[in-house]
Amino acid sequence: MHPAALAAVAVAALLPLPALAQTAYPLTIDNCGVSITIPAAPQRVVTIKSTATEMLLSLGLGDRIVGVGFQDGPLPDTLAAAGANLAVLADRMPAQEVVLGVEPDFIYGGWESNFSGDGVGERPSLARLGVASYVAPAACRSVVPPRLNFEAVFDEIAELGTIFDAALAAAALIDSQRADLAALVPDTRGLTAVWYSSGTRAPYVGAGTNVPAMIMDALGLDNAFGDVEDGWISASWEAVVDANPDVLVLVDSTWNSAAQKQKLLAENPITSKLDAVVNQRYLIIPFPASEAGVRNVPATIDLARQLQALSFPAP
Amino acid sequence: MARSSRLTAYLALWGLLLVSVVAAVVFGPADIAPLDAWTAIFHHLGLVAENPLPLMRDSIIWDLRLPRVLSALGMGAALALAGTVMQVMTRNPLADPYLLGLSSGAALGAVLFLLAGAALLMPIGAFLGSLGALALALSVAHLLGGATPSRAILAGICIAALASAATSLLIFWSATGGSYREILSWLMGSLGGAGWADTGMVALGLLLCAPVILASGRGLDAFAFGDDAAASLGIDIVRLRWTLLAATALLTGVMVAIGGAIGFVGLVVPHAVRLVVGSRHRLLLPMSMLVGAIFMLWTDTAARTLFDPRELPVGIVTALIGAPAFLLILLRYRRIT
Numbered sequence: 282m283h284p285a286a287l288a289a290v291a292v293a294a295l296l297p298l299p300a301l302a303q304t305a306y307p308l309t310i311d312n313c314g315v316s317i318t319i320p321a322a323p324q325r326v327v328t329i330k331s332t333a334t335e336m337l338l339s340l341g342l343g344d345r346i347v348g349v350g351f352q353d354g355p356l357p358d359t360l361a362a363a364g365a366n367l368a369v370l371a372d373r374m375p376a377q378e379v380v381l382g383v384e385p386d387f388i389y390g391g392w393e394s395n396f397s398g399d400g401v402g403e404r405p406s407l408a409r410l411g412v413a414s415y416v417a418p419a420a421c422r423s424v425v426p427p428r429l430n431f432e433a434v435f436d437e438i439a440e441l442g443t444i445f446d447a448a449l450a451a452a453a454l455i456d457s458q459r460a461d462l463a464a465l466v467p468d469t470r471g472l473t474a475v476w477y478s479s480g481t482r483a484p485y486v487g488a489g490t491n492v493p494a495m496i497m498d499a500l501g502l503d504n505a506f507g508d509v510e511d512g513w514i515s516a517s518w519e520a521v522v523d524a525n526p527d528v529l530v531l532v533d534s535t536w537n538s539a540a541q542k543q544k545l546l547a548e549n550p551i552t553s554k555l556d557a558v559v560n561q562r563y564l565i566i567p568f569p570a571s572e573a574g575v576r577n578v579p580a581t582i583d584l585a586r587q588l589q590a591l592s593f594p595a596p
Numbered sequence: 597m598a599r600s601s602r603l604t605a606y607l608a609l610w611g612l613l614l615v616s617v618v619a620a621v622v623f624g625p626a627d628i629a630p631l632d633a634w635t636a637i638f639h640h641l642g643l644v645a646e647n648p649l650p651l652m653r654d655s656i657i658w659d660l661r662l663p664r665v666l667s668a669l670g671m672g673a674a675l676a677l678a679g680t681v682m683q684v685m686t687r688n689p690l691a692d693p694y695l696l697g698l699s700s701g702a703a704l705g706a707v708l709f710l711l712a713g714a715a716l717l718m719p720i721g722a723f724l725g726s727l728g729a730l731a732l733a734l735s736v737a738h739l740l741g742g743a744t745p746s747r748a749i750l751a752g753i754c755i756a757a758l759a760s761a762a763t764s765l766l767i768f769w770s771a772t773g774g775s776y777r778e779i780l781s782w783l784m785g786s787l788g789g790a791g792w793a794d795t796g797m798v799a800l801g802l803l804l805c806a807p808v809i810l811a812s813g814r815g816l817d818a819f820a821f822g823d824d825a826a827a828s829l830g831i832d833i834v835r836l837r838w839t840l841l842a843a844t845a846l847l848t849g850v851m852v853a854i855g856g857a858i859g860f861v862g863l864v865v866p867h868a869v870r871l872v873v874g875s876r877h878r879l880l881l882p883m884s885m886l887v888g889a890i891f892m893l894w895t896d897t898a899a900r901t902l903f904d905p906r907e908l909p910v911g912i913v914t915a916l917i918g919a920p921a922f923l924l925i926l927l928r929y930r931r932i933t
């Protein structure tokens with residue numbers, strides 16, 4: 282063998298490039314307490330919830346999607362073109378029969394509860410029909426995942442890259458998101474925050490283990506409910522008032538918009554006294570970006586920009 | 597019950613109520629010294645010049661805890677009173693304030709308003725819904741040939757089932773993401789976020805309806821023996837029944853609007869009090885109100901503090917305590933009868 286070629290082989294052997302290798306099928310992976318076997322790269326995919334749809338579109342796999350259900354909101358501008366012609370099975374949860382009607386070989390659910398008798402079907406019964414089911418790992422409840430961090434989000438991207446034999450696209454996406462994240466400068470003003478997701482009588486707020494905690498941590502915000510071992514909790518207004526956070530992160534969803542939240546906060550005699558409400562210090566994140574997925578990093582960058590624009594009186 | 601022991605019982609209950617209020621205001625996720633808390637309240641009442649608490653902590657005591665504690669008191673008193681009346685009027689020991697479809701109607705109204713994007717107007721929707729359900733139930737009973745207790749109950753069950761189905765359909769059809777949780781917590785009954793406006797509504801409902809009911813104690817005694825017995829005592833039973841039904845419905849409608857369908861208070865408290873003081877309504881009604889108020893205050897305090905900083909719908913707590921308590925009462929009854 283030519284010395285140069287020999288050197289190339291040696292270098293190739295040393296480089297940590299397993300993620301870029303072609304996927305060897307059948308592929309067996311452990312997903313949320315269930316072992317799933319994928320015989321070949323899935324060709325007919327149903328995605329439930331926005332996070333699942335956006336993940337596949339971001340990996341350039343839009344042509345594999347044969348139907349979407351239970352989308353939480355419009356696609357972001359970056360994916361709007363790629364997802365313009367997706368077949369919507371149902372605005373809400375599509376029934377099992379509707380899902381099976383498009384003959385999927387892979388169902389990707391943003392929540393574990395999507396896989397139930399009154400949802401798209403139980404996972405074992407889908408498996409018997411030869412349909413692989415995949416739960417977004419951060420949303421797993423059967424096997425509670427460790428505190429979420431961006432590496433875990435990237436792991437999900439990489440895992441889907443493997444499943445769909447699209448490791449290159451996954452690696453490129455992860456690299457670019459990792460670079461964006463590395464360029465992010467956390468706020469150093471020592472600000473506290475409450476992540477207000479929904480609710481009026483009892484606010485549903487971000488706690489210590491999921492996307493809210495992960496993003497607030499990256500932003501350099503001190504999460505008032507960060508000590509609670511849960512993703513989100515129904516808190517009491519008293520606890521929020523007691524924390525009196527410097528900023529409020531408002532989740533903008535179709536059923537409870539950021540504008541509605543601002544109105545409620547300003548009209549409620551108690552919350553209207555909060556520093557963040559008096560000074561209108563709000564950060565706004567679209568709902569689909571507030572669950573684990575490809576939009577977390579761009580949303581974090583956007584929130585950092587919003588945060589930077591807020592001014593605080595010198596302490 | 598002898599006159600002296602009656603007086604003692606009243607004094608004891610009022611004392612317990614007062615102590616409960618003093619103590620409950622002190623409990624909460626925010627750490628505020630009891631003395632400061634009460635000094636702040638006295639400051640607002642104009643009794644103390646200096647407020648020891650800064651703005652935000654003062655707001656926690658004055659805008660959150662005190663109105664909530666007072667709402668819970670009024671709510672408990674009202675539900676226990678309404679439950680007592682419904683039990684005797686329908687001569688059905690399982691009757692509770694929601695018997696005639698009131699809570700299901702209220703739920704439908706509230707969910708309609710919530711899904712229409714008017715979450716803040718939910719109480720109004722609930723109130724309209726409960727009155728609508730009651731009117732429907734009574735019209736159905738009337739169609740069946742007159743609003744006797746059994747017909748009213750049957751009509752109520754029918755309307756309740758219909759309203760519940762409509763509510764479920766609405767939720768299934770249109771609720772997304774967070775609104776599920778909101779509706780669920782309301783359906784289970786919760787005083788979360790109750791403010792002075794709610795306290796005012798509860799007080800108004802009680803002031804309007806409770807005197808009417810309390811003044812009918814003798815009539816209710818007669819009712820317990822049946823319509824004929826009541827009529828033979830010279831009581832205008834039709835008029836009395838409609839008056840009491842209207843007062844109870846209005847009272848319950850207001851309560852459901854504020855706190856959702858908080859279960860078991862209106863069912864269990866009247867039975868428990870009846871076991872101790874007997875079934876003379878001039879005693880039973882006010883005693884039930886006092887016991888209901890104290891019970892509700894403590895269950896709500898538990899709901900908002902047990903899992904700090906989480907908030908639990910109080911309906912879960914009242915059911916957790918109320919169901920076994922009801923069982924105990926049934927066992928006691930078996931021994932008596």
